[in-house]
């Protein structure tokens with residue numbers, strides 16, 4: 001036991017070496033676009049950039065990782081299409097979205113504050129989150145054009161989203177800021193109940209559901225996973241992280257009556273654990289801690305599998321749960337240990353967590369304003385993701 005522990009300590013040290021190396025090489029950063037009048041109004045926080053900043057790409061030289069020259073991809077990522085799997089099934093994206101309109105009119109000396117500019121457009125806080133939501137939809141409409149998007153929201157908010165194949169679905173609940181993640185699980189449960197009710201009347205194609213954060217870009221087809229792994233009820237994404245190996249930003253549910261019922265029961269268990277154990281956790285973390293709690297409470301569950309990269313299936317409280325690696329299904333630009341291996345060529349989802357939302361909008365603009373394709377855009381993300389941005 002002791003030996004094993006000191007070995008892993010040693011291993012961790014070795015794993016840190018490339019990190020130090022990479023940071024040392026971040027200093028001569030390359031600015032993609034020069035702004036003539038860059039002024040930092042907040043001198044105390046100079047590290048958050050208001051424009052794209054490119055650093056070195058991680059995973060350089062690794063044979064199965066994306067290789068880049070500038071923002072030109074040397075490998076084409078293995079793009080798949082919804083029609084490749086010969087499956088008639090549809091995938092529906094469901095995202096929970098609540099925004100606060102109170103900041104809209106915050107003005108100092110008659111001028112709006114908190115404005116950020118991306119490309120030719122300036123956004124206040126609410127407009128920023130609306131822009132993220134719209135870009136989330138844009139990516140889906142490019143990579144999975146058959147997919148519908150459903151936005152679960154507060155009946156009190158009037159989301160100005162009028163898009164083809166997008167439905168706003170209001171759900172009664174408590175939308176105060178510190179209860180948002182709790183409300184999100186409640187909304188997922190309420191939504192699955194409605195789907196179950198309607199299902200007996202529905203004929204034809206199976207509709208699978210993928211519940212995601214709205215700060216993700218779907219960069220490849222996701223329909224295949226339902227055929228490739230044919231016997232799961234719901235799917236979660238994992239990474240090698242001791243405290244929070246599961247990320248709640250991507251949860252897939254098989255659209256059969258059985259799958260929906262079991263996923264609903266699973267969410268109800270997560271909700272119960274969240275309400276009883278993690279209400280004091282910071283508002284963004286409670287659901288992930290509850291998710292992990294439910295999974296590791298299964299006596300036979302072996303958490304060591306989170307240290308590997310392969311997908312696996314396990315029974316959790318009566319549901320067959322597929323665990324998918326974050327590196328492919330929930331890839332976040334490099335941060336912390338374990339993320340320095342670059343970008344797999346078959347990456348399907350990029351998650352712009354934390355201070356990376358600007359990069360999500362910039363990536364979309366890049367894809368659309370140039371002759372670049374998705375692989376090139378992934379190079380931009382790979383090189384730029386280490387930077388912290390202003391929103």
Ligand SMILES: *[C@@H]1O[C@H](CO)[C@@H](O)[C@H](O)[C@H]1NC(C)=O
Nearest residue numbers: 063064065066067074075345
């Ligand atoms: C990706 O491109 C690099 C550079 O051209 C090449 O060495 C590598 O073999 C390619 N990888 C794959 C999987 O094609």
Ligand SMILES: *[C@@H]1O[C@H](CO)[C@@H](O)[C@H](O)[C@H]1NC(C)=O
Nearest residue numbers: 080081082083084085086145
């Ligand atoms: C699948 O769709 C893509 C893009 O819409 C198209 O280029 C391709 O030819 C289609 N493949 C088949 C087998 O229909």
Ligand SMILES: *[C@@H]1O[C@H](CO)[C@@H](O)[C@H](O)[C@H]1NC(C)=O
Nearest residue numbers: 099101104126157158159160
């Ligand atoms: C915010 O309020 C304005 C004015 O009432 C309204 O036009 C807009 O649609 C609202 N935005 C959101 C996201 O609710």
